[in-house]
Amino acid sequence: MNFFGFGQTAEIDIVLNDAETRKKAEHNGEDGRKEKYFRFYDGETVSGKVNVTLKYPGKRLEHNGIKVEFVGQIELYYDRGNHHEFVSLVKDLARPGELTQSQTFDFEFTHVEKPYESYTGQNVKLRYFLKVTISRKLSDITKELDIVVHTLSTYPDLNSSIKMEVGIEDCLHIEFEYNKSKYHLKDVIVGKIYFLLVRIKIRHMEIDIIRRETTGTGPSVYNENDTIAKYEIMDGAPVRGESIPIRLFLASYELTPTMKDVNKKFSVRYFLNLVLIDEEDRRYFKQQEIILWRKGDIVKKSMSHQAIMAAQRFEGSSNPEKSHSQSAEDGKS
């Protein structure tokens, strides 16, 4: 049993080189608790130091090798034994031998590919972590450090609105419109519902955001639907010709980017569910998929150079220093 080296003859501590400057991001654990982890993008280098501290300074620590791994893995909750590793890098820190005193080892995983975003869901978890292992005859001493990976996207070239006429013949006809089909995580859904025919007694109307997590393949596909948000957009009975506006700010909800077929293991998709409820609690609903994507943060001078490179790749906007000189030049002419 290895509780992060505690109670063992040695303690391991992993410290990143850019721990002072690197931003942290909140991420939900399996139990629902939020914790902060260092945030990385695809292509960034992961480098740091491994401090091995001997608990009894006089006593030697014999070992069969010390190594550090960078792992990206998918874990399906119904199949906990099998971890699907899609990234696995190893660096040897020490050959088999013995440690006579506490020691620090440097490591660097250069320009590591991190193809997917970290995700902790209802039935599946995708995580990235560093793991140090001191191999020994009886039991290894290990220590893990979890990180969070965000995947960024640019503004899509094509982002058509969603506009559709829906109804029940001679009973209820509406036309709904959402201004885009692809929204970033801090975006606003602007839309409207236009009533063409109303022969039922509507009590109110709401928009729900639903997350559908799909795990498994072929015959054993499992869909888990979660209602992330319920937002009332109308209270009362509308008549023909009325237009109800929609303005739904996504930043206040816990959303992730849309993930399709990640490593052929799982998908996370988002749907807008337009729900009308009548006087007798009957619900009429129409579901529509939307694509969610993550926009890079605004570039700041304090960010590490690597993070600036990563963000610029996806922002397409120049860094602040450049634009300052630009405007100065414009002012002169």
Next chain:
Amino acid sequence: MTDPVVADTRRLNSKPQDLTDAYGPPSNFLEIDVYDPQIVGVGRNRYTTYEVRMRTNLPIFKLKDSCVRRRYSDFEWLKNELERDSKIVVPPLPGKALKRQLPFRGDEGLFEEAFIEERRVGLEQFINRIAGHPLAQNERCLHMFLQEETIDRNYIPGKVRKNRYTCACSMYIYFYITLIQS
């Protein structure tokens, strides 16, 4: 390509509403009253009938104002027909009160005023819930119950509008309906 600092949240353009639509009578008027209980028959063959009056402007109903007399077993018949032929979850009827039909009761049994009133309220709630359901409105048994003087128990069950859920125009995509029991 420059990223707007604040998103554009202005409303989408919409057509102005016709004033006759805005201030005219709504197209969803449907009211059914169950009232005027009358005891019919003599001795042990007595039963109670209720007046069922429907007022509506829904085009699916032939008569916009209809009045019929129905007894509890007629409501039971309607519930059974709907449960068999339609896909809806039919709401419950007020109780059958078999105990009240036994002899040697201290009170009036089935003809107790308070009991009749309680039953009347339950039947009114039941019929209003059913008649407003778009799928129930398709069923011939509902129309016969509400708008024909007598119920022909040998009728041929069927739908009133055969095209309600088929697609005449390819633009139409249909809603799903679920009935949530409260």
